[in-house]
Amino acid sequence: MSLTVYRKAHFNAAHRLYKEGWTDDKNKQVFGKCSNPNYHGHNYELEVGVTGDVDPETGFLIDLKILKDVIYKEVEIPFDHKNLNLEVPAFKNLNPTVENIAIEIYNRMSKSLDSRFAITVKLYETPRNFVVYTG
Amino acid sequence: MSLTVYRKAHFNAAHRLYKEGWTDDKNKQVFGKCSNPNYHGHNYELEVGVTGDVDPETGFLIDLKILKDVIYKEVEIPFDHKNLNLEVPAFKNLNPTVENIAIEIYNRMSKSLDSRFAITVKLYETPRNFVVYTG
Amino acid sequence: MSLTVYRKAHFNAAHRLYKEGWTDDKNKQVFGKCSNPNYHGHNYELEVGVTGDVDPETGFLIDLKILKDVIYKEVEIPFDHKNLNLEVPAFKNLNPTVENIAIEIYNRMSKSLDSRFAITVKLYETPRNFVVYTG
């Protein structure tokens, strides 16, 4: 038996794909226009899923207000209207691909939510490209 | 090997979150504005998934017309344009959270569809909050 | 020359369609299942458009944060998680059809926004039914 509750959120950010230690030419060759040194950006659309048991007392798996607040504190505050490469410490030495951003969000959510929950992160970089990470 | 066929449907309903036996204050404290005694409501958007084997004769896992009819009979007729607390017997003594509504829909679909199928219920309470239940 | 800035918002509410002075049978005959005395409800999705001139100093027609705040104060606070018939004074003696709700939102927005702006209200009652009102 498996029930998962999902909450959507979003943040807008600038980033570039870039591997430190590689030449600009190598970065350009591997990451194409995504490695533009002046940055580009996205409206990231996020779905966080929380899997667990329904509390028979309340009928809630998790209070959605709590989930909304954790997403706000762990994702929206640190990521929204930010330059991911320059302003989010996790991406100082880690390429902010949509894969790595989803893993970072998963790690932040895991730290803040009760360990009895399994967590799913779905992250849209564009309406056409997205990832799902389940830890 | 796994193939799942999905069909979307929708219903509009009123509800309130409310735990019988609790004081109004306790209900308000736990369920916030969702416990408004005058009710509020939603456009519930539903996706029912049916997992099984494809019939090599027809190329169908299930005739979508049959799936559509079962959803109509088991969900749309009893839930659409209804007050879930007052008019759906399952919620006389069960809080109509989106979790519990999804479980009730799962149980109704299971009863009406052949037991060789696994069933998935995805239920949107709003475009931002939804659950997935797989039994 | 015409430039319009739009902002989306949403609220969830219960309502019934009901004409005071008509018998229950007459209400049922005209409004069908929408006249259910126990209410049903919707996720109303709203787009407010503001037409005017772009300020050459800022490049803004209107600061979207102001528009967001006015929608919050004039629509979300009074309508969200409410029973429109019982808790919104405008609908004490006015049938809360999607047409009348859009007109009421238009009137509230007009009162709060500078009169140099033309206003458009697009209101979805369901993803399949919606209205546009331009005053």
Add this chain to the structure above:
Amino acid sequence: MSLTVYRKAHFNAAHRLYKEGWTDDKNKQVFGKCSNPNYHGHNYELEVGVTGDVDPETGFLIDLKILKDVIYKEVEIPFDHKNLNLEVPAFKNLNPTVENIAIEIYNRMSKSLDSRFAITVKLYETPRNFVVYTG
């Protein structure tokens, strides 16, 4: 640990549901208006998911440009603006139901992508009917 990268694509095609060897009456009885001998058609919306490990060097699970190109070569070129029954060899003797089209797309993607990846195919025949196939 599981990370899946998804890419969306689309193609427009004509088809009819039809079982060779059955009479026209039998086809009509089983497939209804979908068996119209003059064909009807759909905008198929496709999501291909690729599950695997993130390359710590690049932060990519798979270069999305490669995934886009494989979908273009294996699905869009052979299926887009085609009559599936007459112009796609796989459906010469196989009913082009949404189930069978998803399986054919899965087989084509598997052949062209590295065998270390698990593949998921989600195919919408209409915004209301879709399938997921995972091999």
Add this chain to the structure above:
Amino acid sequence: MSLTVYRKAHFNAAHRLYKEGWTDDKNKQVFGKCSNPNYHGHNYELEVGVTGDVDPETGFLIDLKILKDVIYKEVEIPFDHKNLNLEVPAFKNLNPTVENIAIEIYNRMSKSLDSRFAITVKLYETPRNFVVYTG
């Protein structure tokens, strides 16, 4: 003062773009892959808008059930799961471009709805291409 009520509907159909009297080469040159003699197809998504005055008695501009029924009779029955070139008389000698289909739908709706209403037809041929016709 202007209020418009919209209702969405949809139909799936096959078509080809083709100008009678032109050679196959000329058709191919002008209409490209859309002129495939074996047809291709679309999920047409339709929004019909009706502009007029709100009846102060009911709060309705038009009963949406009536609008739904007229769309069903005038558009869904004759167009859904059909080959537009072969089975819709209007396109016997008229190229079924999305422009011409929208005009035909407008003409059919005008004939069936009260002449006091202004009508708008928005027709999506794909999620990326659409037209609006207002007579």
Add this chain to the structure above:
Amino acid sequence: MSLTVYRKAHFNAAHRLYKEGWTDDKNKQVFGKCSNPNYHGHNYELEVGVTGDVDPETGFLIDLKILKDVIYKEVEIPFDHKNLNLEVPAFKNLNPTVENIAIEIYNRMSKSLDSRFAITVKLYETPRNFVVYTG
């Protein structure tokens, strides 16, 4: 009589809202987090509408392939994966608000399309904020 053909496109870009000549404090006060000197970004979703007459020969108002190509040349090439402030000449001295970006796109489209067409630009900066400009 009015028929408009629409085509969707999209581009991803970084920007900041910033008025040259103002202090950083004044910029921050007026533009808030949108004035982050390290930039943020968006997936801009664009709809270009072209109003005119349908050619009775072809049934086309405009060949959508031509419209797609003009959007590609005038918008996607110069804007996609770019820093609007630094890399698009129009925004060297003009604040790249969504209003000003829409006007710039309108001007570029007007220059490249036949003057017999009226043009509409709808530009989403986020799924919740957008503008419409009609010249």
